[in-house]
Amino acid sequence: MLLIVKGPYLQRPTENSMTIMWETSDPASSRVEILLAERIHSGHQGNYKKPEVVLTSVSNDNPSTIHLLRVTGLEPGTMYFYNIFSANEHGEVQSGPYPFKTAVRRGEPFSFTVTSETGGFSGFDLSDGLTNINIFKQMQRYRPDLTLFIGDLVNDGDNYEDWEKYFFGPGGDFLISTPFYSCLGNHENNASWYYDFFDFNSPKNYYSFDYGDVHFICLDSTDFIKSEHYPASSGNMSTGNDQYDFLIHDLQASSAKWKILFFHYPPYVSGGYQVEDLRQLCPVFEQYGVDLVFNSHTIVYERSHPIREGIVDFHDGIIYIVAGGAGAMPEWLLPKREWHTSQSLAIPHFVQVVATNDHLELRAIDEEGRLFDKFTLRKDSDGNKTYF
Known part of the structure; x- marks a missing residue:
């Protein structure tokens, strides 16, 4: 049959x-x-x-x-x-x-959701998969136009059964009507199933796309930070590396009002598994006007202050958001916040973003549907930013 x-x-x-x-x-x-x-x-x-x-x-x-x-x-x-x-x-x-x-035209508002760790949290999850199911159900309530997954969709990317168990099964009702994008996490192991199951732009482990007034760029941080050298870089975040050159050329070519990046390893988080070597990319983000960066890997929620040149800058900084959503590891947080942390909480969650021509509205929502963080970023016609 x-x-x-x-x-x-x-x-x-x-x-x-x-x-x-x-x-x-x-x-x-x-x-x-x-x-x-x-x-x-x-x-x-x-x-x-x-x-x-x-x-x-x-x-x-x-x-x-x-x-x-x-x-x-x-x-x-x-x-x-x-x-x-x-x-x-x-x-x-x-x-x-x-x-x-279908995607909206430029100038038209839309919304998207962000989460991750549907499989990366599996080794710690005592709910028998209910966390994943709850997160997908809550995202569905908000009827987003698309969704971003910031890696670790599965526990072991080489294991075929994991893709159904942790992602396609729990998310089935949501994914039927909501297009999605994802980046590679360390749990995917750069496995062939990632390339077989998804239709992202080539080469699939890094790519970009436009939706409304937003230009999205997906990077493969597991390529910049090889597993054998983790958490140190492999010395490949410079001109001559294919992914680095793609990043430069893609940012230069985009005229979109908003630029949002997403990749797995976090350059900023006041918790375990911060990958500071990825801060080598931050000057590039700053030079070409990136507005938001979404990361995961540390299974918590954390929002940074606007950061530029390694300090808090409310005039022209970039906000880094760790959306380790389909899970919660409170013990992975440091005893106290780092200088760059604005808000942080270790609970299962997703992030909802509403994008208009001059505003980005962000809300962090837990698996029971409760709002626990929000902020708005406004950008005027001259590119000046206001955070509130």
């Missing part, structure tokens, strides 16, 4: 396209139908009519277990529904309809 064993889930949202992926138990064909989403403006039947009108269809007859179909020709910031189909000599399977929304 042919079964769907992962997904469907969404990847690489743009204004005019979306990638839809899933995995089947045996090699099979792939087909996606995109359905018209018609709003109901009266009565009590719900927000949308039952989708029946097929706008377009994409298929691939080459048998595969991991299915990837990219749908193009869509409208920006628009809701659609989709069905998936797979078939082979053992039978047929289908699933749907599920909603998705």
Whole structure:
């Protein structure tokens, strides 16, 4: 019997396209139908009519277990529904309809959520996986347009079963309708499954993308800080290293209002597993106007003061946020805060960010839905920042 064993889930949202992926138990064909989403403006039947009108269809007859179909020709910031189909000599399977929304245009607000450690916390988790389930459910309540995972999705990236146990299983209902991006953590082990399951821009361990007024850059800190040298750098954060050159060229090329970076190892955290050698990259971030940096690895929440040139700078500093969300290790915090720490708490959480043309609003929310930290960053037309 042919079964769907992962997904469907969404990847690489743009204004005019979306990638839809899933995995089947045996090699099979792939087909996606995109359905018209018609709003109901009266009565009590719900927000949308039952989708029946097929706008377009994409298929691939080459048998595969991991299915990837990219749908193009869509409208920006628009809701659609989709069905998936797979078939082979053992039978047929289908699933749907599920909603998705294409990326908004520049100038239009949107929201995203951030968490991590769905697998990295597993060795300490006494809740039998309830922490992961709760975090995914809470993020779903906020209906984000996309989500960032800051590494350690699994406990052992080389173990196929881990990807279902810690990520695709607990997050299934959320990932059906919320496209996501991730960076490599140390628990992924740079495993081939990371490259097989995700459709990030090449080379996948580092990449960038635009969404609304935000330019996002994903870095692979596990490449800058090799496991055999950890926590020291491998001497490769300089011109001539492919990832470093990519970072420079990508920041230079972006004209987006907001620039947000995410990578696993934290250069700033008043707790264990701070990787100070990554501060070698901070002058680059400062030179090219980065606004926020998201990290993980230390399984806590921590928000820094705005930092520039190694000191607190409320005029033009960068805020570093450790979002070790799907877990909590209070014993990993230092007895007292470091100079760079604004707020810090070791509880399971996620971060919600609302991005507009001139504001970034950030809220940290625990697994029970309680708000425990927030701040707003405003940037005027001249690039001057205000924090409150």
